Amino acid sequence: MARVEERIDADFAASTAADESALPRPRGDLARMPWVSLVIITVLVLVALMAPLIAPHSPTEQSLPDKLLPPAWEAGGSTKHLLGTDVLGRDVLSRLIYGARVSLIVAAVALLAGGGIGLMVGIVSGYLGGRVDSVLMRVVDATLTFPTILIALLLAVSLGQGLQTIAIAITVLIWARFARVVRGEVLAVKARDFVALARVHGCSHLRIMAVHIVPNVLNTFMVLLTLHIGFVIIVEASLSFLGAGIPPPTPSWGQMVADGRSHIASAWWLSVVPGAAIMLVVLAFNLFGDWLRDWLDPRLRQV
Amino acid sequence: MLEGRAIAEPLIRAENLTKHFPVTRGLLVGRTTGHVKAVDGVSFTIGHQETLGLVGESGCGKTTTSRLLLRLEEPTAGRVLLDGQDVHALRGLELSRYHTRVQAVFQDPWSSLNPRLRIRDTIAEALVVNRRVTRAGKLERVEEVLHQVGLPLSAAARYPHEFSGGQRQRIALASALAAKPELIVLDEPVSALDVSIRAQIMNLLKDLQARQQLSFLLVAHNLATVRYIAHRTAVMYLGRIVEHADTESLYRSPLHPYTKALFAAALPADPDAPRDDMILSGEVPSPIDPPSGCHFHPRCPFAMEQCSRVAPELKAVAAGHVVSCHLY
């Protein structure tokens, strides 16, 4: 028995000596971070959070004598209204700031709800397989074939305008996309040995899903979330543009673009300013999502 | 050779284990057009502190057999008995106990560990799920098994990606040992590792068996590896055991023609070794439609007329040595 002890200790010592993994560590990735995107996103979030503090005017306060003032750098503009005023004399900048709130809230709620439902459906479908999987995936297929805006409009018309409606409409639209992708990831994770070993350890299905499946699909899920933010903002803007979104007088970027349509030749800033904001924010989130996917990917595939 | 090791009632008894997988066609409904007869009436025993080697090529059913033992598959027929109890009939507390008595280590070190869990959580899982352990008790046991497999205690707080293949297999072994099992199913535990690392792990397995009351079911295709660790070896072909004996007698005198071919194909690391090239013709037939009678007859250089009609029985030819072949 003593000799066996010695052998094990010798192997132990040798292994400890060769403890350092032979894997090279990646050099700092700081230089490659998407700084511009992050800045834009941070600004957006701060602006939305601190809207009441930083908006120079109330977004709904009308001032007819000041209507249709151009932005401050144009002839006729004033520093009192940096981005001009709309047809009812409301300050465009303030409306832009408050509009950011709307965009963010709708995006957040819809994503969390839609993403959450999609995640759960994807996991259950992928893990359980069989009939459950077949049925759920047919539902997903059906949902994916419906034209996006049409569905949202139908819902808006039947449920009435409002923040709730938009959130529900968008949730209905995006959950299926998440479900599909998550299910694919779950199938891949399920095939890995550590899942079979978890069953050998005696884990219940619930534990396996929670401890082994979910954490390993989270990365894909997070990237998907980021990439959908842009989509959701545009959907909300489109709905508001079509008049099925947030009811006035609450400012919404989409609505602002719509309102400025008739004045596009004379008061270009009414549509262009919110339009540019939408574009910038969506771009920022997309770039960030791309970077996130690249950043997470090789780390996790690390062999 | 087996004295002192085998006690009267073996630890594990497989009785006529059968597993047929249905082959379905059709989109929604699915008709069963045939069966993959992966395991077709396999029986064996494993004693205490004993290693049974299960060898064969791809499609022979050895992996499915190991999965049947682990309850990862339900048998179509036959039973697996642990201390006389049918393991597939266990429920509740007894099932929990089963999970602490039978564990596994699989082939691929890159796929066996959850990359999101710290090593200590992976190792302690069987313990945490099946027994009540305090946090302190869990950590203590984790340290114990890390020591047993020759890894430093600092490994506990780390993540899998920080370790090499050989180290990961040690971690996999540690997680199998944590609940103090009596049987560990090893499915190709070293074939994905480098040659020089294999020796480390094989030595470790032997040492662990010597120190603890551990039995192994070693599923492998490398005959030399099996010889090093297994006390008895069974050779499988297309779902059936064709030969089963003490490792030494099997390796000294293989009887079944397939076993002989397998041994001939295990190239010795010696350029001057005698070459008895028994090159088999053809491919391994499909387990969906295995040949009639003796499954091996289409490729067997000694096939006789009755081999295609009648499946041979497993007969004892010498003490502890059974073969299923019409030649004997």
Place this chain on the structure above:
Amino acid sequence: MAVAAPVVLDVRGLRAYLYTRWGVVRAVDGVSFALREGETLGLVGESGCGKTMTGLSLVRLLPEPAGRIVEGQILLEGEDLVTKSQSEMRHVRGRRISMILQDPQTSLNPVFTIGDQIVEALRLHHGDGERALAVRAEEALRRVKVAAPEQRMRAYPHQMSGGMKQRVVGAIAVAGEPRVLIADEPTTALDVTIQLQYLALLKELQARTRLAMLFITHDFGIVARMCDRVAVMYAGRIVETGPTRTLFRSPRHPYTEALMASVPRMEGSVTRLPSIEGQPPPLHALPAGCRFAPRCAYVDDRCRREYPPIMPVGPAHEAACWRVEPSPSR
């Protein structure tokens, strides 16, 4: 052994590095060997030693843009392949030097029939019409002992077993009648009885065409059966080269010796297997001095400071180790 056959492949001081974001990986770091007509040279080593990269370098298929040959010559019948452009290499690959890879699953295109793929390989090297090419393809299948070649021509890869796929891969590889064949672990994914068939096939092909083969493997049993000479690689360099029998009987480099000792045997008594402690050094952070030093049982100070040059230790036998007494090679 008979009179020495002409050298068809002469590799001199080959260095191939991979430029990754973690640093420079010196995958092949000064490798030299010669391959003669009709001869099989085994390139042995464990994972990460650089043997696959060496094989890829020889056919100029290093992963781009990270991989580059930074130094050395690859003389195929006198012509240096390192200086050739990729378009020039297209005429060399398959025609004069060819390669078989490990995984039959990924070596064949799943959406084309076997016949299509062989014909495509043949088309590059023979100017015949389609029908003549199809006949040649069938003949190629017959030569690699694929049963019922006429039907197999119309089959898709997924309809064939691993062994059969590897034969097709072999047929494609020798379709252009190359002088040199590089086989990178061609039987690792195959069952042992199928492996035996396949190795016999390779030997037959070689005998018929005087093909020179570089057989990359980690399996000493295959080396003992297939190879005339062996080169052992460790951490990017060759540490020992010699005739197969000599290397098995009297290995001179401690790594070769330890590696062979750690392989379990089919005969003899079952004693404890000596294993090599530790791991190979990472290829992007190589130590000065001998790369095996941290794991060597015979290490001394000089080993850690200076890398030993390759020294002759017997007839056609050389090793890179300070311990060996250089003796004249014939």
